[in-house]
Amino acid sequence: MKLTLQLRLLPTHAQADALRATMAAFNAAATYAAQAGFAAGLFGQVSLHHLVYYEMRATFALSSQMAVRAIAKAVECFQRDKTVCPTFSPDSAICYDQRVLSFHGLSTASLWAIGGRVEVPFICGPYQRARQGRIKGQTDLVYRGGAWYLLCTIEMPEAPLLAPQDVLGVDLGVVNLATTSDGTTHSGHAVEACRTRYAQCRKGLQRAGTVSQMSGKRPKKIRQALQRMAQKEAAFRRDVNHCISKTLIASAKGTQRGIALEALTHIRSRSRFRQPQRARTAGWAFAQLRAFIEYKATLAGVPVVLVDPRHTSQGCNRCGHVERANRFSQARFSCTQCDYTTHADFNAANNIRDRARVKVPLVAVPLR
Ligand SMILES: [Zn+2]
Numbered sequence: 001m002k003l004t005l006q007l008r009l010l011p012t013h014a015q016a017d018a019l020r021a022t023m024a025a026f027n028a029a030a031t032y033a034a035q036a037g038f039a040a041g042l043f044g045q046v047s048l049h050h051l052v053y054y055e056m057r058a059t060f061a062l063s064s065q066m067a068v069r070a071i072a073k074a075v076e077c078f079q080r081d082k083t084v085c086p087t088f089s090p091d092s093a094i095c096y097d098q099r100v101l102s103f104h105g106l107s108t109a110s111l112w113a114i115g116g117r118v119e120v121p122f123i124c125g126p127y128q129r130a131r132q133g134r135i136k137g138q139t140d141l142v143y144r145g146g147a148w149y150l151l152c153t154i155e156m157p158e159a160p161l162l163a164p165q166d167v168l169g170v171d172l173g174v175v176n177l178a179t180t181s182d183g184t185t186h187s188g189h190a191v192e193a194c195r196t197r198y199a200q201c202r203k204g205l206q207r208a209g210t211v212s213q214m215s216g217k218r219p220k221k222i223r224q225a226l227q228r229m230a231q232k233e234a235a236f237r238r239d240v241n242h243c244i245s246k247t248l249i250a251s252a253k254g255t256q257r258g259i260a261l262e263a264l265t266h267i268r269s270r271s272r273f274r275q276p277q278r279a280r281t282a283g284w285a286f287a288q289l290r291a292f293i294e295y296k297a298t299l300a301g302v303p304v305v306l307v308d309p310r311h312t313s314q315g316c317n318r319c320g321h322v323e324r325a326n327r328f329s330q331a332r333f334s335c336t337q338c339d340y341t342t343h344a345d346f347n348a349a350n351n352i353r354d355r356a357r358v359k360v361p362l363v364a365v366p367l368r
Helices: 014-041 045-060 064-080 126-134 190-210 220-254 277-302 345-359
Strands: 002-009 094-096 101-104 108-111 118-123 136-145 147-155 167-170 176-180 183-185 255-264 303-307 333-334 341-343
Touching: 002 126, 002 190, 014 045, 014 094, 014 118, 014 136, 014 333, 014 345, 045 064, 108 176, 126 136, 126 147, 167 220, 167 277, 167 345, 183 190, 190 220, 220 255, 220 277, 255 277, 255 345, 303 333, 303 345, 341 345
Parallel strands: 167 255, 255 303
Antiparallel strands: 002 147, 094 136, 101 108, 108 118, 136 147, 167 176, 176 183, 333 341
16 A cells, blocks of 8 residues: 655755755746647657757756656646646645655655755654655655655555454544544544634734735735644644544454444534534544544554444434434433433444444354
8 A cells, every 4th residue: 555654854954945946946847848748739758858858958957867757747747637738836846766866774865956966864753764664666855834845655565454353333523533332432622622722823813914905915924824823733633633543443453343434425414513614624634534544444454344324323222213302412312212321422333333243244253
């Protein structure tokens, strides 16, 4: 399975300048190649190469391999759509390959740049250290929010799919991000507190930086502060989602179980949001948690079973009675038929597990 490994570079000022100049030249060259190809009706790597290669190297001071990469960037765009001529911004990503990028041990990357190669140190934590040997093929250099990163494609081995003895039902939500049929709850409280805190800061900043009549924009400093804040909030949420998904997969794998989730067929009406902002935040974060659970499950060999999401929150797990009134409150489930009363998300997680149990062949637990 292909994943992306992110390495944060720590260039000196001079190195950052060299990278910035290289990035600008690379993207100008890619734009030039795209325009020439578009005008001539040539969209392939080879034909475009014949058309622009020498001109490009003379104009943009790129090495031969970098010129090839710049042409490839234009070609990649044409592969998606030949009806528009792409233009690349000066800080758009550069795609490096092994001929123009190499690693020296676990701490330094050597990158081709205009004016000579630069040896840039990068941050390498235990996660990166364990995966660095798996970097295969293309690596993108990106500049994001004032920082430089290498996004490396890595090939991770997938564990053989385990034969599940049972299923762990997982209900994803907003108040509780994840609740399992084992009764474990991952509360969304910390995430919500973080979001509220940032929302307040944001309001303050928006008040401080009024939109200019002339440009229709806020002052640059305020804009940057707002952007930084959004990034920090997203990073926090990503971290939470990584932790939850990791715990869920470990618990399923450790007990020889598959994981059951609701299939995404419609937007659930059961989460009611206070504000549109919250709905937006919850929307992408929700999708992110699902995506994390799914890819970690694939790596770990844990089968994922998707079940019909209808009435998982209104159906009673004891007697099967379905009624809206069963959902006593956001948190409480109380069956109007059999009086079964429990946490609403726990009831839903159990329904999800039960639906999955009939969908997958379960391996009998060996008797001890
Ligand atoms: Zn009931």
